Amino acid sequence: MSKLSKILFLLLFPIGIFAQKVTVNGYVKDAKNGETLIGASVFVKELKTGVSTNNYGFYSITLPQGNYNLIFTSVGYERIVKPITVTGTNLTFNLEMKEEGTELSEVVVTSKREDENVKSLEMSVNKVEMKTIKKIPALLGEVDLVRAIQLLPGVSTVGEGATGFNVRGGGVDQNLVLLDDAPVYNSSHLLGFFSVFNPDAVKDVKLVKGGIPAQYGGRASSILDVRMKEGNAKKLEINGGIGLIFSRISVEAPIIKDKASFIVAARRSYADVLARPFLKESQRDNLFNFYDLTAKVNYNINQKNTVFLSGYFGRDVFGQKFSFNWGNSTLSTRWNHVFNDKLFMNTTVFYSNYDYLLDSDAQNKNPKDAFKWSSNIVNTSIKPDFTYYFSPNNTLTFGGQVLTYSFKPGKATVTSSGDKSDLGQPDKNGVEYSAYVGNELKVSEKLSLQYGLRYSKYDYSSKDDVYYERKSVPVSTENPNGIDLDVVKNTKDATIKSYQNFEPRLSVKLQLGEQSSIKSSYNRMSQYIHLMSNTAAATPLDVWTSSTNNIKPQIADQITLGYFKNFGKTGNEFEASIELYYKELQNQIDYADNANLFLNATFEKDLLFGKGRAYGAEFFLKKNKGKLTGWASYTLGRTERKVEGLAQGQWYLSRYDRTHTLNLVAQYELNKKWSFGANFSYVTGVPYTLPEQKIVYSGGYLPIIPQGTRGNIRVPDYHRLDISATKKNKHALFGKGESEWVFGVYNLYNRRNPFSVYAQTNSENSLKTEAVQLSIIGSAIPSITYNFKF
């Protein structure tokens, strides 16, 4: 029997083969608050084999009859050895683990299993615990998940304050940001300064950049999987903080002890409230605020069934009379079901919405002369995922998803002296069907495999009675890019175009002794939605659009190769890795000169299509234990695009190309009272384009550049040092609980880091032109935050 047919045979007849064996399963939780522990290790001493708990804290391990010692470990928790006797019947074994009671509250930086870096099949994956993120010095003291992610290898942004992040040369729209399985379309508040995730409500964050398993799909470059806390199942817990920008509070408590619990967390910025008394009436209209509310309930019905309901609602609001507001909302329900001792299911049903509204007359004072503009993207989905635990060495995952998209790319109403007119893009719909199967197999002590296949199909339809078909025409002033659109009659809601893709996934691990391994992976990802953004940084106004008959799905192929090693006194004190990646992207969008992407029904005329490639090396060294913890990451990378009509059809540097990215993160625990944090970043400046000539016209200067020029200069390099100090107090305000002060300075040495360089006419002398360097943060920014918990 060949290896492949053996595998197929195993897949088809699993029960028969393992019939004489017995399964032990259960949930692993934190003894203090009942939160399930993700990625805790369950190791069978006698068999030298083990498994990890899944995203819901569930494990299942199949063993021959006999006596065993199960060793439960999770970093930061006391190790538990449990002797068990496996006889004829399956065994359910739930466990609560206590936090380690070390002298100092040791900072834990690592993933949950100590040797995960080397032993797990995963590569190109970074897990950061909220505990660690909370210690990273943050802008204005606001703990920020997305900005912490940006300190990891292979992750960059186009600049300070830019929305989103770029992973290994992918666009900001190529990251699937999941909050309890529901996609979040704009992960930022106040452009990119603060992320939408309330740190008090987040339990676990995982960034997957490569070797992406088959259960994930829908985006080309990465998955940012954010899991919310379940809420304390033991007792009432209140967390809160008062900072310079936000105040936040969260309440969590059991509803039925150890069975059901909830968490509600809210934040609001209050710069507007503080500023109000100092502003003139006319200025008050420009006030800005943002808020979010996160909530989750879970109910552990019985050993076999657990349900979760989680939701997020956040909004940025600018102005009152002239109002502009935007935000995400998500709602997801999940049902964990244990069919039998080996088969685990999670079904998620979710709703996600991102929308914005712009209204020139929000208070409805002058309805005869007004302008209203709205846009949104809405998702609803059902997604069953199954895991079948054949044996500790063989796990099968399979499942599927139906995901519907409703796009309102932009509708506006203009009213002038009572005359009304509507404009914008017609609504569009999409349905994405997918199914996958994946298998993780430990072939031998040395070799492990994870392989899988994902199939996806996308149907696009329009709510309009016409659609457009791109065609090539001679270049003219009307069609400067040589592209025009044919208008084609359409039956509303009928499928205009279907796409399908097979996405193979493969990861291989070769263990080189206890302390090191080599891993390699290949994955293909397809993506049926696109963010139309032609600006230096993405804006909240940018429109999400469907793949259409003209816009083909984005496809990414990535191969990676990495060497992983743990070392140090205990064997796992340091984690190190070197990874090489090469990624090819198809159907990438760039924009013709003067592209008009807003409220323009014929925007497809302004798009240019091409391909992309990104390659690089990532070096990562992390210290997990001791008073001093932290990491150093260095990425050497290149990101290029090749698009007909731009840069004479040659490869050019994309606007998020960064040659060198260095990040140092250090956290030092001095004593029970004081701890310190510092991070340093050095990044090569982004490529930028400047005009070459100027002409005098109508009393001023106009900048002139040949058509389709990209990246003729680079913005100067970026570097920054931040520091913070945390002082823990014994008691919070009312003599109860705990509290802490966090002092920080962002951009300690006061550097004016350039975001961009652009050309402009001098504001005083219209006959003088100059280059201007824009720094988003032009000074050191001190901060102070008070956090409490009781």
Place this chain on the structure above:
Amino acid sequence: MKTKINLILSALTILLLSSCEDIVQLEGVKADQLLVVEAMINNQAGEQVVKLTKSQNYFENAAPIHVQNASVQVQDNLGNTYSFKDVKNNGYYVWTPQNTTQRMGVVGRKYTLKVVTEGETYQAVTELKRVPKIDSLLYQFGEVDQNQQTKDDIKEGYEPQFYARDLKGEGDCYLIKSYKNGKIMGDVGNFQLMYDASFSKGDGADGFLFLSPIRRSIARELFQENDIVKVELFSITEDHFNFWLKAQDQIRNGGLFATPPAYITTNVFNVNKTSSKKAAGWFATVGLSTFETKIEKSKARTGLK
């Protein structure tokens, strides 16, 4: 529309903490010089001008170079030829009418410009478009608005609005210039542009009364009693409108939400297409409507805003 978006986004940027801008020294990129044409031949009686200069390196701050000794001629589709002469040797080529009533520009006619300089021949073709009448210019007394520039401590004044209705039929494009006591307000980067009665193509405002923000766009500053307010409404071709849009986008293109610099089109081409010598700028013929009034307290209105 784009203007509005830029406005919102720049307002957001201002909110951002401690952003700042520094002037930096940069070496420009070497490129071939272009012949630059600037002309707005109107449908009124009197002299008409075609201005010729050369392009410069963007970061070079010398005075522009005037093109002298060029031959400049305009011909209309009826076969009339108009010769332009650089009388003062300053690159201003002027056509002088033979009498006070002779008009060069007529609505509906097509015009072809021909420039011969340094052995190359350049040509531009355009049309003179229809222009609506400005019906009235009204004003209201009130407090200063945030869109208006304030000088010193002027907090109150008269805000003028001009009223005109777009001509029926899609595709009329306009440019608006306004003056306070004879001095132009605004500059090349922010002269108001219009497509039908609105900001841009596809806004669906054909035949409308000019939209409120456009009517009010002339109030860049507040006026006081006895100030003279003057509005000029120019009809331009759609191509010229697009040229202006692109030009203004490029002039204002900076900050967090800058788009990649784009080529600004021209309607002036070298007759010899293979020549490396190229041109820039725009040869335009325009219809012009003006309205001028003196601010008087007794004539101020209310309820206009």
